[in-house]
Amino acid sequence: MLEAARLMRRFGEKVAVDDVSFVVPDGTLTGFVGGNGAGKTTTMRMIMGVLGIHGGEVRWNGHTVTAADRRRFGYMPEERGLYPKQPVLDQLIYLARLRGMSTRAAFEGAMELLDRFELGGRRKDKLESLSLGNQQRVQIAAALISDPVALVLDEPFSGLDPVAVDTMAALLKEHAAQGIPILFSSHQLDLVERLCDRLIILADGRVVAQGSAEELTRSGTPRYRLVVDHEPVWLREFAGVRVIEIDGTTAIFELLDETTDELLIQALAEGSIRELAPVRSSVSDIYREAVA
Template sequence: MLEVVRLLRRFGEKTAVNEVSFTVPDGTLTGFVGGNGAGKTTTMRMIMGVLGIHGGEVRWGDHAVTAADRRRFGYMPEERGLYPKQPIVDQLVYLARLRGMSAAAATSRADALLERFELSGRRKDKLESLSLGNQQRVQIAAAVIAEPVALVLDEPFSGLDPVAVDSMAALLKEYAAQGVPILFSSHQLDLVERLCDRLIILADGRVVAQGSAAELTETGAHRHRLVLGGDAQWLREFPGVTVLEIDGGTAIVELIATTTDALLAEALSRGSVRELAEVRSSVSDIYREAVA
């Protein structure tokens, strides 16, 4: 298990990461979301030892993470770290050998990954000759080339087309099924909600919400959709209800100090009711509420 305990990082007088704590359990896909400047990349860099830690610690299993531990992690940085003028396969083999793989094993592994990402025909091409999406695929291959025990990925889906997104998602699910803890950041909240076992929401350098998608949506505001046969404007005056949206006979409301039974009884006393249903909050809704 990868664990972050009260991480702190300052840049001058600005506190970029302020006592951030969370866990990435074995075999889970954990989404790391937040706006630009929230502290996601800085936190990931501290996990990987790229940035110094001003407070707190990173733990791997039952001990503080070591340089040897980090060498077994797969990392995809925000600024892609491959060499634009080097052949793709050569640098993948090089990176694998830095992690202790033999030349033969590294070459076999690189070829298998390039085939998976439909790049086997371009194995000797320079990285700069590829499209940005294909460069992203090579960067992903570099992160997993040495069979990592943990994955820390900063925006791994950025620039990928839908087919490549599905391929990347399948790859990450395979690693999670093998017990690898995976932390990745993304601005694509629908993708995060679909893929992740857990989510961590960061704002202004602090964790403002974390848990499974089900846990987060359960703690969100409980909204209801009411569809009437007539106009719904009377809801604005009904006690215990906050009206979020009204369009003719359809309204979205939050029940603040009343019950669905009371609301339904009042609605029926005024005419026909076509629908009264709970509207579950999405991860996007939870995110907006948490960072507001």
């Protein structure tokens, strides 16, 4: 289990990460989401020891993380950190050897990953000759090649085409199924919703919400869909309701109190009700509410 406990980081007078705590349980995919400057990359760098910690600590399996622990983590930084003028296969083998793998195991592992990403035919090419999307695939392979015990991935899906996204998603699910805790950041909220067991939402350097999508949805403001036989413009003036959207005869709204009787009476007074039903919030909805 990977844990951040009250992490803090300053840059001069600015507090970039402020009392951030969360757990990435074994065998879970945990999505780390937030706007630009929210503190995601800084937090990941502290977890990996790339940046110093000004407060709090990182824990691995209940103890303060050590350099030896971190050497067993797979890490993908926001900026690509590979060698542009080296052949793809050579540098994957080199990086795997640095992690203690034999040359044969490193070769076999590198070829398996390159084949999964449809790059086996480009294994002798220099990294700089690949497209940015294919360079991203190689960067991901570098994070996965040494059989890591935990994965910390900063925007791993950025620049990937849909086929590569599916391949990457399958790889992450395979690692999670082996009990590996996985933390990854992404701006693609629909992808986070599809993949993740848990979410951590950051804003202004602080955790503003965390939990499963279901837990976060239950803790949010109830949201409903109303379908009538005319445009329900009256709903905008109705007390206890915040209208999200009115599209023709359909309205999506939040109910700010628990009483629906008066709303139903008003709706019936305006005409027929075709539907009044709760709406499941998306991760995007949860995110917008958490950072508002």
